[in-house]
Amino acid sequence: MKTIDFGMPTLIETNSIESCVKLCKELGLDFIELNMNLPQYQIENIDVQKLKSICEKENIYFTIHLDENISICDFNNGIAKAYVKTVLDTIDISKQLKIPVLNMHMSNGVYFTLPNEKIFLFNQYKDIYLTKLKEFRNMCKKAIGDSNIKICVENCNGYKEFAIEGIDLLLKSNVFALTFDIGHSHSVNGIDEPFINRHIDRLYHMHVHDGNGGENHLPLGIGEINIRERIFLAREHKCRVVLEVKTIKGLKQSVDKLKDYL
Template structure:
């Protein structure tokens, strides 16, 4: 049976509120979102509190790294801060692994989800030039450093950094992702709503690397008009097909709606379809 969890919801003011909803809905885990001020690394490093609250509720945690994370920024001070954030987040995850073993599926690595930062672009009269494409060698040196450091920081622990699709992978990003996936410490997240809203243009690339899929963001969506983060059943996605792929990959699934109402509706949809007991 698939393991379903929930995102950090903005309507919930505290971690306790999120945990209470997670337990009520029978979900297994919460993906702590580092875009929120209350889930910055300094707060997450209070692992005694996290362990106590999760243990009382019988759940565990994954982490969604800050969407602004940019490990290839040309400013080394900026890059250094983001690398330090990843290192500290991995250290937190190591302390949270026992929760996964107790309340989750120990065959599923614990994940830190990350977005690819597109970098800036320069607008010319006839086109836009992505700076990471223009200075690709510099860009890739940053990813070489990142891959080496992440592998060292994770060591032998059952943790993966997983790369999520958003609004379409750029060609230079595909090359850097290929490079990251050469390491067993990296995997892929398929956000099925994001890919639907942009006409599924990332799907061939994702399916080409399906053997590295370990994490899913599950929500409904549509192409025209482009929408995502809808409750399951409110969009156009072949959800059963996507869930079957997730199941075949033994992947963990976050029900990534943005409201409590949509999350409740999605849990009910899964129950009606026999996907949740």
């Protein structure tokens, strides 16, 4: 019996909400993760009433992948405020649509390349970095209030030490949680997994796709990842799972393969 909600990402091939919904229903999936890197899912282009109607009519729901460029700790306060406002506006939309998850990347910011090392400015000026993160955390907590929304921080290319400190700070609020991307983890030899395991009680969301070496976002069953083990982890922690492959063909292959892991 299926005990996990499975969803799809927004694909380049499904460039309208109608085509996303059609594919989601065809594949028997539960939700769509709207990607705010795309122009049609910018705040000003989201039609809340239309999405509400879709949810009611089609019996699906949405999660949101925040813009990957978000840099809430930017030293330029104008830039940082714009990104924070984007997140707060997204929280407002999420409350109206009963969206449970906002997926977020942690920006590493700018670095200076010296002869023997890279100096990340967020690490060099960590007091400013952590102060901005704390302010962001508190604003998000206030905006979310008692609604059931989690902002889930995703592992990408290996967390820097300052980012680990920053995520620890965010996790002091119960509105923040973790996304575990199993393909990203595989491609960097699992270096983020000790951190994730230390906070395994905060695991709330997963991105699942196969991988070979550094190659990511492959359909399930054609790579090296132990998908069955990862699906078990999702079930154990009651995570939603985005089948984060990038093509319609790959998504269909992955859905067909799912029965082997459930």
